[in-house]
Amino acid sequence: MEVRLDNGTLWIGTDAYPLHTITRVTTTEADPERRAAVRNYAIAATSWLFPATLASAVTLKAISALITITALAWFTLRTTTLIKYLSTTQHVLIIETATTRHRALASTDRRPIEDLAFRIMDALNQPPDRINQP
Known part of the structure; x- marks a missing residue:
């Protein structure tokens, strides 16, 4: 600026x-607005991880592994971002x-x-x- x-x-x-x-x-x-950040994190985690868990449970092993790895990578990235935001x-x-x-x-x-x-x-x-x- x-x-x-x-x-x-x-x-x-x-x-x-x-x-x-x-x-x-x-x-x-x-x-930072901690309450809003944690609420948004919880909503996003629930809306992504729950369907990913269901999808990995009903699909083939290879697809299930891919879904699980993707969901865990996303979860790790979001958690790291939240921790960084809350500490600034x-x-x-x-x-x-x-x-x-x-x-x-x-x-x-x-x-x-x-x-x-x-x-x-x-x-x-x-x-x-x-x-x-x-």
Whole structure:
């Protein structure tokens, strides 16, 4: 996502924030939505593994083995993805204007988010004639 400062306006992607309306910039951590992730995982596992078990029980041994191996590979991939998702933390840049708070940007790496918050606050503290100078 492109982040730039142009003529007193902060652009984050296609969202524009005029600098004079920004009152505060902060960072925070957002935990993943665990309940929804586990629920979606359980639904997907049930809807795929149950039919795969039934199909492998009523088919020939070779086809049954193929179905079982495919189902176990899928199950392993989904479980690994779920564990990775549940263990990550999103670092979020929040821009507050005179009227509302905006979640402007999120990343799993804290450093770029904190650096961007610092740069935005630095731009806010600069005189208007120095904002776009190198």
